[in-house]
Amino acid sequence: MPGLNRRQLLGSLALSAVAGALSSPVFAQCSRASSSCADWSNLKWRPGIEGQRRADLGNGTFLNPIVAGDRPDPTLLRDGDDYYMTHSSFDAYPGLLIWHSKDLVNWRPVTAALKTPIGSVWAPELAKHEGRYYLYIPARFPNRRSIYVIHAPSIEGPWSEPIDLDLPDHIDPGHVVGEDGTRYLFLSGGDRVRLTPDGLAKAGAVEHVYDPWHYPENWVVESFSPEGPKLIRRGDWFYMITAVGGTAGPPTGHMVIVARSRSINGPWENDPGNPIVKTQSVSEKWWSRGHATPFEGPNGQWWMVYHGYENGFWTLGRQTLLEPIEWTKDGWFRPKGGDLSAPLKKPLDLGEQPHGFALSDDFSTDKFGIQWAFYDPAPNEAARVRREGGVLHVKAKGTTPSNCSPIACIAGDQAYRVECDVEVDDGAEAGLLLFYNRRLYAGLGLAPNKLVMHRYGLQRGGRAPQGLGRKCRLRLTNDRNVLTIHTSTDDGKTWEKFGVQMEVSGYHHNVAGDFLSLRPALYAAGKGEARFSNFTYQAL
Numbered sequence: 001m002p003g004l005n006r007r008q009l010l011g012s013l014a015l016s017a018v019a020g021a022l023s024s025p026v027f028a029q030c031s032r033a034s035s036s037c038a039d040w041s042n043l044k045w046r047p048g049i050e051g052q053r054r055a056d057l058g059n060g061t062f063l064n065p066i067v068a069g070d071r072p073d074p075t076l077l078r079d080g081d082d083y084y085m086t087h088s089s090f091d092a093y094p095g096l097l098i099w100h101s102k103d104l105v106n107w108r109p110v111t112a113a114l115k116t117p118i119g120s121v122w123a124p125e126l127a128k129h130e131g132r133y134y135l136y137i138p139a140r141f142p143n144r145r146s147i148y149v150i151h152a153p154s155i156e157g158p159w160s161e162p163i164d165l166d167l168p169d170h171i172d173p174g175h176v177v178g179e180d181g182t183r184y185l186f187l188s189g190g191d192r193v194r195l196t197p198d199g200l201a202k203a204g205a206v207e208h209v210y211d212p213w214h215y216p217e218n219w220v221v222e223s224f225s226p227e228g229p230k231l232i233r234r235g236d237w238f239y240m241i242t243a244v245g246g247t248a249g250p251p252t253g254h255m256v257i258v259a260r261s262r263s264i265n266g267p268w269e270n271d272p273g274n275p276i277v278k279t280q281s282v283s284e285k286w287w288s289r290g291h292a293t294p295f296e297g298p299n300g301q302w303w304m305v306y307h308g309y310e311n312g313f314w315t316l317g318r319q320t321l322l323e324p325i326e327w328t329k330d331g332w333f334r335p336k337g338g339d340l341s342a343p344l345k346k347p348l349d350l351g352e353q354p355h356g357f358a359l360s361d362d363f364s365t366d367k368f369g370i371q372w373a374f375y376d377p378a379p380n381e382a383a384r385v386r387r388e389g390g391v392l393h394v395k396a397k398g399t400t401p402s403n404c405s406p407i408a409c410i411a412g413d414q415a416y417r418v419e420c421d422v423e424v425d426d427g428a429e430a431g432l433l434l435f436y437n438r439r440l441y442a443g444l445g446l447a448p449n450k451l452v453m454h455r456y457g458l459q460r461g462g463r464a465p466q467g468l469g470r471k472c473r474l475r476l477t478n479d480r481n482v483l484t485i486h487t488s489t490d491d492g493k494t495w496e497k498f499g500v501q502m503e504v505s506g507y508h509h510n511v512a513g514d515f516l517s518l519r520p521a522l523y524a525a526g527k528g529e530a531r532f533s534n535f536t537y538q539a540l
Contacts, residue, residue: 043063043285043341044063045057045063046058046063047539048355048356049355049356049357049358050358050359050360050537050538050539051413051538051539051540052068052356052359052412052413052539053068053412053413053539054068054106054355054356055068055105055106055322055355056105056106056346056353056355057343058352060345060346060349061343061344061345061346062105062322062343062344062346063342063343063344064286064319064321064322064323064340064344065308065310065319065320065321065412066104066105066107066305066320066321066322067085067087067099067107067319067320067412068316068319068412068413069316069317069319069410069411069412069413069517070316070317070318070319070410070412070516070517070519071087071307071317071318071319071320071410072087072088072123072247072291072307072317072318072319072320072515073087073088073122073123073124073172073228073291073307073318074086074087074291074293074305074306074307074320075087075123075124075125075126075230075293076126076293076295076305077126077127077128077133078295078296078297079128079155081102081298082100082101082102083100083101083102083104083297084098084099084100084110084126084155085098085099085101085107085126085305085320086098086099086113086124086126086135087124087320088121088122088123088124088515089114089121089373090120090121090122090514090515090516091120091375091376091437091514091516092373092374092375092408093114093115093117093373093374093377093381094112094114094115094368094369094373095112095113095114095121095369095373096112096113096114096121096124096135096137097109097110097111097112097113097369097370098110098111098112098113098126098155100155102348102350102353103298103346103347103348103349103350103353104297104298104303104322104346104347104348105322105346105347105353105355106353106354106355107355107356108354108355108356108357109357109370110155110156111155111156111157111159111369111370112368112369112370112373113135113150113152113157113159114135114137114150114159114162115159115369116161116162116379117377117378117379117381118137118139118141118148118162119139119140119141119144119145120139120140120141120514121137121138121139122138122139122140122171122172122515123138123171123172123173123227123228123291124136124137124138124173125172125173125174125175125185127175127199129175129177129183129199131153132151132152132153133151133152133153133154133155134149134150134151134175134199135149135150135151135159136148136149136165136173136175136185137149137150137162138170138171138172138173139162144168145168146164146165146166146167146168147165147167147170147171147173147185147187148162148163148164148165149162149163149165149199149200150162150163151199151200163200163201165185165193165201165202166202167185167187167193167202167206169206170187170188170189170191170206171187171188171227172187172188172227172228172229173185173186173187174186174187174228174229174230174231174240175199175231176231176232176233176238176264178263178264178265179263179264182194182195182264183195183196183197183199184231184264186209186229186231186240187206187229188225188226188227188228188229189208189226189227190208190209190210190211190212190226190229190242191206191207191208191209192206192207192209193205193206193207209265209266209268210240210259210266210268212224212226212242212244212257212259213244213257213259213270213271213274213275214244215244215245215255215275219245219252220250220252220253221244221245221246221249221250221252221253221254221255222245222246222247222248222249222250222253222254223245223246223249223253224244224245224246225243225244225245225246225247226242226243226244227242227243227244227247227291228241228242228243228290228291228292229241229242230242230292230293230294231264232294232295234327235331236262237260237261237262237331238260238261238262238263238264239258239259239260239294239333240258240259240260240261240268241256241257241258241292241293241294241304242256242257242258242259243255243256243257243290243291243292244257244275244290245275245278245290247288247290247291247318247515248288248309248314248509248510248515249288249510251279251282251284251287251288251309251311252278252279252280252281252282252287253279253288254278254279254287254288254289254290254291254308255275255277255278255279255289255290256275256276256277256278256289256290256291256292256304256306257270257271257274257275257276258270258271258273258274258276258332258333259271260331260332271332272332273332273334276332276333276334276335277289277290277292277306277323277335279308279339282311283311284311284339284341285310285311285339285340285341286308286309286310286311286321286339286340286341287308287309287310287311288307288308288309288318289306289307289308289321289340290306290307290308291306291307292304292305292306293305293306294325294333297347297348298347298348299347299348301324301347302324302325302326302327302333303322303323303324303325303347304322304323304325304335305320305321305322305323306320306321306323307319307320307321308321308340310414312480312481312505313414313480313481314505314508314509314510315436315481315504315505315507315508315517315518316411316412316414316517316518317410317508317515317516317517318515319412321340322344323335323336323337323340323344324336324337324344324345324347357370357371358537359371359409359411359418359520359537360535360536360537360538361392361535362390362533362534362535363387363390363391363392363532363533363535364387364390365387366387368382368385371409372407372408372409373407373408373409374405374406374407375405375406375407375408375435375437375438375521376405376438377405378405381405383395384397384405384524385407390533390534391531391532391533392522392531392532392533393529393530393531394407394430394522394524394529394530394531394532395524395528395529396425396427396428396429396430396524396525396526396527396528396529396530397524397525398525398526399525399526400459400525401433401435401438401441401443401445401454401521401523401525402438402439402441402457403438403525404523404524404525406433406435406441406521406522406523407521407522407523408435408519408520408521408522409519409520409521410517410519411478411517411519411520411537413539413540414480415477415478415479415480415539415540416477416478416520416537416538416539416540417475417476417477417478417537417538417540418432418475418476418520418535418536418537418538419473419474419475419476419492419534419535419536420432420473420474420522420532420533420534420535420536421471421472421473421491421532421533421534422446422471422472422473422474422530422531422532423470423471423530423531423532423533424446424447424448424470424471424524424528424529424530424531425470425527425528425529425530426448426527426528427526427527427528428447428524428525428526428527428528428529428530429445429446429447429452429524429525429526429530430445430446430522430523430524430525430530430532431443431444431445431446431452431454431474431522431523432444432474432475432476432520432521432522433454433476433520433521433522433523434476434478434483434504434507434518434519434520434521435518435519435520435521435523436507436508436512436514436516436517436518436519437512437513437514437516438457439457439512440456440457440507440511440512441454441457441507441521442454442455442456442483442502442504442507443476443483443485443521444462444474444476444485444487444498445459445523445525446468446470446471446472446474447526448469448470449464449468449469449470450462450464450468451463451464451465451468451472451487451498453498453500455500455502462498462499462500463499465487465489465496466489467489467490468487468489469489471489472487472488472489473487473488473489473491473492473534474486474487474488475487475488475495476520477540478504478518479540481503481504481505482501482502482503482504483501483502483503483504484497484498484501485497485498485500485501486498504518520537522535
């Protein structure tokens with residue numbers, strides 16, 4: 001490498017070696033257990049419902065993440081003493097699950113605001129203006145992309161049908177009201193657009209208003225990608241918080257930068273401390289930290305929420321993190337939570353509070369939008385499903401998990417087990433999966449008198465246990481990215497281990513794109529109908 005001295009050359013070679021190793025199972029194992037790497041096995045979360053990890057440790061402190069599992073691009077709204085939050089829901093419908101909290105650590109679901117498919121949903125913005133609630137939603141079909149808005153008189157809804165704002169070239173809207181009362185959406189790339197007073201249409205052309213701060217060229221990042229602008233007003237200043245460095249890619253890429261202006265029209269002054277949040281090393285607990293929203297919490301203390309990948313667990317997606325911040329004498333703010341690997345004091349201790357929800361499902365009530373969602377559904381996908389007597393009936397569709405719109409839920413634990421009774425008609429194939437996207441999934445399916453193994457997104461026949469017919473109870477155990485499968489033909493009294501175990505740590509965005517997570521899923525392909533019952537989840 002011309003122009004490099006020996007030390008620089010060795011450093012460059014070391015970075016190349018790290019880049020090649022990051023996506024390997026060896027690195028995932030190293031990051032968890034090896035004495036030569038950071039060991040996070042001593043971190044203890046408090047078990048919640050079904051043993052699911054929860055941030056609240058019960059002693060006035062919390063340990064991130066505040067919402068475990070694939071909850072990226074958090075947008076948070078303070079509404080009096082209540083806090084509401086939602087996240088990117090991508091190809092899952094119903095989507096945009098809104099969460100509620102009083103203490104910022106314990107969160108409960110409210111409703112899924114988006115019912116009508118408008119494409120893959122990225123980085124929405126939740127806002128309230130003059131008593132009405134708004135969600136600004138970037139979404140993309142393969143041949144169409146734009147930013148939409150839905151609105152409601154109450155956070156619980158009913159939420160309107162999507163309105164197209166005709167913004168095909170941008171993502172990640174950030175809503176703000178200027179000093180003269182004008183409403184704006186700030187957009188990716190340092191652009192913005194003025195809105196009509198009702199917030200339901202553009203009131204002008206997109207304009208470029210800010211050149212984001214740029215990191216040194218020798219930093220290890222994915223790409224520049226200025227996105228996720230969040231605007232707040234404090235005192236005489238407007239603050240713009242932006243993500244740069246790429247969302248996934250190298251763990252040290254994603255970061256948080258800040259600029260400020262006395263007017264919403266600029267000029268914008270970059271924070272001399274940029275970036276204020278950045279993963280410095282692959283040995284840290286949380287990777288790719290970014291897409292932050294600062295806000296004033298209880299008792300006048302300030303916080304910010306953002307997302308990050310958990311060291312060794314890209315498969316869980318980007319999880320929601322909470323960090324305290326403090327304001328400096330010269331009017332900037334600084335994070336106070338370190339690398340977020342240690343417990344922090346809770347913003348407000350209200351005693352025992354409910355958090356999360358059970359993932360086990362007896363299919364007696366409709367949990368679509370709260371727990372379950374179709375992957376990449378057609379407009380009439382819900383017509384495939386009916387519940388009757390504790391059984392979920394699903395009409396078969398397509399030929400494989402890749403084209404049958406599996407029904408998935410988000411898991412946030414490093415190790416867990418799911419079980420379900422599955423029954424199929426002639427011509428149908430159905431089963432349990434760990435599903436990432438149409439190209440990458442693993443699990444086991446049942447067809448009459450035979451099993452179908454899924455691995456790498458490919459499928460082949462599997463040895464059928466004695467007595468297998470049209471019904472079988474299936475069990476998937478995901479133990480820190482190692483999948484083990486069991487089958488039972490006697491309603492779970494005895495179990496037979498399937499002959500293939502699978503290592504799935506590579507089932508994530510840096511391998512297959514789409515910014516998703518590996519999720520427990522039900523699928524029904526072929527013809528006829530499949531029936532699911534007694535779905536259970538247990539964190540290990």
